[in-house]
Amino acid sequence: MKKKWPPWVLPAAAGFGILLAGALAGGWTGVLQKAIFICLECIGIG
Amino acid sequence: MGRRNRQARRNRQGKRLVVQAAAALAMNPMLQGFVAGRIWQGSAKAACVPGLNCYSCPAAVGSCPLGALQNGFATRSLPMLAYAGGFILLAGSLLGRFLCGWLCPFGWAQDLLGKAGSACGIRQAPFLGVRTARLLRHGFLLAFVVVLPLFFLSSPAFCQFICPAGTLQAGVPLLLLNPELRRLVGVLFYVKLSILLLVAAGSVLSIRPFCRLACPLGTLLGFLNRVSLIALQVDPVRCTHCGICAKACPHGVDPVADPDSDACIRCRLCADACPTAAIRLGIRRQDPAMEKGTVP
Numbered sequence: 001m002k003k004k005w006p007p008w009v010l011p012a013a014a015g016f017g018i019l020l021a022g023a024l025a026g027g028w029t030g031v032l033q034k035a036i037f038i039c040l041e042c043i044g045i046g
Numbered sequence: 047m048g049r050r051n052r053q054a055r056r057n058r059q060g061k062r063l064v065v066q067a068a069a070a071l072a073m074n075p076m077l078q079g080f081v082a083g084r085i086w087q088g089s090a091k092a093a094c095v096p097g098l099n100c101y102s103c104p105a106a107v108g109s110c111p112l113g114a115l116q117n118g119f120a121t122r123s124l125p126m127l128a129y130a131g132g133f134i135l136l137a138g139s140l141l142g143r144f145l146c147g148w149l150c151p152f153g154w155a156q157d158l159l160g161k162a163g164s165a166c167g168i169r170q171a172p173f174l175g176v177r178t179a180r181l182l183r184h185g186f187l188l189a190f191v192v193v194l195p196l197f198f199l200s201s202p203a204f205c206q207f208i209c210p211a212g213t214l215q216a217g218v219p220l221l222l223l224n225p226e227l228r229r230l231v232g233v234l235f236y237v238k239l240s241i242l243l244l245v246a247a248g249s250v251l252s253i254r255p256f257c258r259l260a261c262p263l264g265t266l267l268g269f270l271n272r273v274s275l276i277a278l279q280v281d282p283v284r285c286t287h288c289g290i291c292a293k294a295c296p297h298g299v300d301p302v303a304d305p306d307s308d309a310c311i312r313c314r315l316c317a318d319a320c321p322t323a324a325i326r327l328g329i330r331r332q333d334p335a336m337e338k339g340t341v342p
């Protein structure tokens with residue numbers, strides 16, 4: 001009988017792949033740049 | 047027996063509050079930032095955390111995935127969108143809205159206010175029905191996370207105009223500690239402060255009003271509740287269809303009819319209320335009854 005994958009496997013693998021692709025393309029640097037300075041929008045004066 | 051059950055239920059919900067507190071501390075360990083009035087600037091801030099946790103909170107060590115996603119739309123940066131979107135997809139596939147019920151610091155804050163309300167004898171009733179709440183949540187997600195940042199404002203609109211977690215964790219402490227920031231305060235801050243106070247008052251009167259009516263992160267995770275590794279499962283053999291679980295659910299979900307509802311935050315109140323222990327929260331099984339051996 002063919003083994004059926006649990007339903008979370010495909011979206012989790014896709015999420016990991018997209019996250020990895022984004023990280024390798026430099027997405028993490030953009031997030032870091034936003035996160036290490038006080039976000040004026042977040043504190044309500046931006 | 048009834049009293050013992052109630053005590054056991056309180057103990058289990060107490061454990062959830064402890065897990066929530068530990069998660070909030072793990073996401074915000076740099077408490078000295080609340081004294082210095084500065085935000086932590088280490089490289090760990092490149093990583094998203096599993097919860098609505100403002101990256102401008104002086105104690106935060108990571109980034110809010112929703113803030114990162116909005117900034118991806120606002121700056122039209124595909125790598126940033128993929129990075130934040132991939133994280134939400136991965137976290138949602140593994141945890142679903144268990145993340146809301148057990149890890150999110152702002153959910154914890156609302157739960158604490160709810161507990162305070164209950165201790166004062168306030169009987170909490172949900173604002174609006176499940177469908178109307180869902181519509182509102184979807185509207186906030188579409189308008190403030192996607193459309194406004196991408197096409198009109200080029201800024202994280204949900205953070206800017208609504209997010210009460212940002213006001214609580216970053217706005218209030220940073221403005222209290224920095225006189226130069228206080229000079230910049232305008233109408234927008236008072237609008238956001240009013241939203242925070244409204245959510246705080248609502249949390250005393252109702253269960254998690256922000257999560258139910260507005261949270262875009264919860265909405266995204268709710269889509270993945272149907273497939274997530276951590277799930278609520280009902281043993282069809284043990285279940286007597288007494289309806290006690292549906293009455294126990296503060297979010298208006300019937301766990302027997304729809305255990306993977308996008309409104310379910312996996313708080314486990316239904317499982318604790320079940321007199322036959324037919325509901326369990328844990329790793330999703332393909333067919334729970336067959337795996338447990340209750341069905342031949």
